[in-house]
Amino acid sequence: MGQIVKKSTEKKKSKIQLRYESLLKNIESEKVRMQNLEEGMRIAFPRIQTEIRPLINERQSAFRKRILRLDAVADEIGVGKFNREWFDQYMSDEIFELLSDYEFKDEELKTLYQKYSGEVIDKNIIKNQYTEIAEMFREQIGIEIDPEELAEKGIEEYFKDNAETLRQQAEEYNEKLTEEERLRQEIADKKKTAKQLNAEAKRAEEEKLLEQDAKSIYMRLIKKYHPDLEQNEELKQEKTLIVQSVTKAYQENDFLGLLKLQVELLEEGETDASSLAEDMLARYNKILQKQLNEIQTQIMQIKMSSDDLMENFFDSNMKFNEKKFKKYKKEIQDDIINIEDELRDSYKRTKGWFKEWMKIIKDSVQESIFMNVFSSMFK
Numbered sequence: 001m002g003q004i005v006k007k008s009t010e011k012k013k014s015k016i017q018l019r020y021e022s023l024l025k026n027i028e029s030e031k032v033r034m035q036n037l038e039e040g041m042r043i044a045f046p047r048i049q050t051e052i053r054p055l056i057n058e059r060q061s062a063f064r065k066r067i068l069r070l071d072a073v074a075d076e077i078g079v080g081k082f083n084r085e086w087f088d089q090y091m092s093d094e095i096f097e098l099l100s101d102y103e104f105k106d107e108e109l110k111t112l113y114q115k116y117s118g119e120v121i122d123k124n125i126i127k128n129q130y131t132e133i134a135e136m137f138r139e140q141i142g143i144e145i146d147p148e149e150l151a152e153k154g155i156e157e158y159f160k161d162n163a164e165t166l167r168q169q170a171e172e173y174n175e176k177l178t179e180e181e182r183l184r185q186e187i188a189d190k191k192k193t194a195k196q197l198n199a200e201a202k203r204a205e206e207e208k209l210l211e212q213d214a215k216s217i218y219m220r221l222i223k224k225y226h227p228d229l230e231q232n233e234e235l236k237q238e239k240t241l242i243v244q245s246v247t248k249a250y251q252e253n254d255f256l257g258l259l260k261l262q263v264e265l266l267e268e269g270e271t272d273a274s275s276l277a278e279d280m281l282a283r284y285n286k287i288l289q290k291q292l293n294e295i296q297t298q299i300m301q302i303k304m305s306s307d308d309l310m311e312n313f314f315d316s317n318m319k320f321n322e323k324k325f326k327k328y329k330k331e332i333q334d335d336i337i338n339i340e341d342e343l344r345d346s347y348k349r350t351k352g353w354f355k356e357w358m359k360i361i362k363d364s365v366q367e368s369i370f371m372n373v374f375s376s377m378f379k
Helices: 015-077 084-101 107-117 123-141 147-153 155-161 163-190 194-225 233-251 255-265 278-304 309-313 322-348 350-377
Strands: none
Touching (some): 015 278, 015 322, 084 107, 309 322
16 A cells, blocks of 8 residues: 555644554554464463473472472481471471372372371361362352362363363353343442433443544545546555455444554545544544553453463563473473482482471471461451
8 A cells, every 4th residue: 555655744743642543553562462362372272281281290290209208318317306397397388289289199198298287188178178179160250069079080070071061050150140230230220320321421422423433434535545536557456455444344343443544544634643633532542542451451361361371481472482481391391300310319418418408498488487477467
């Protein structure tokens, strides 16, 4: 469209005009980030299953070996009266976390947990853990989960066996939320004040004006770029493509697309961004800001539901980053190598290794105590 589009930057633009153009650019940028994120997820998740998940399991196994080695050395050389409390606390915390990862099916770890915590991992403890998981699913997506069956089968097998039932529950929950929202809206409508009714009337008027604006933009662009009015064959083809784009945006109620085409195609003085009426621009800006907020919210929701993968595998533009992926993978591999090296070292210099670990353990427990106290202050 290089021969057709004309731009002029001589006329000084107002703040509201600059805001309008800035919002259009930001929305385009956020849409690109959203698209990058969706494409990146399609790349990342299969590779997580084939490349990352096996390494995480291997690292988990290495953690387990280290716990067993700490236990063996503690029995061999003794912990000491002043270190016992720190050591027992650390071991019970770490073992319980490992047990959760292994879905409480590791009998050796269960025995060790009892040794350091004084508690037996019985059905009640396991049920409590899975009850918390069940409550989370009920609160967030409205599905009912049997904690006992979940504990018996494990999360993956449970969801596989109950997939259809859980899907139906989720659908019913969404329908219930929709109905509740409708009822709330009916009650709210009956209680509306004159101010609220006036605001609604104003919004309805704005929507009507937007429909008129869209039609006005469409008619102006079609009139200006109708290919039948062009004699030059090359320009005629360009105008045909332009008219197709304009028509598509109008038929699909893509008001943002019409606004962008208006900025790109109309010249100075033809109702483009530099000469639109201020009240019309203010109306556009309100809509554009809402759309920008919606896109940014969608990106945030995906980030929050992805177990911190964004920070590990994606760049600031939400593109999947092969370099970051490989770096994360190497970090896990290095963890495994370091733990294995450390375990070998524990047999060569047992006392020195254990002494170093007692310092790590004290620091870890003290930090945990501090964080618990700190978080309780803000509850």
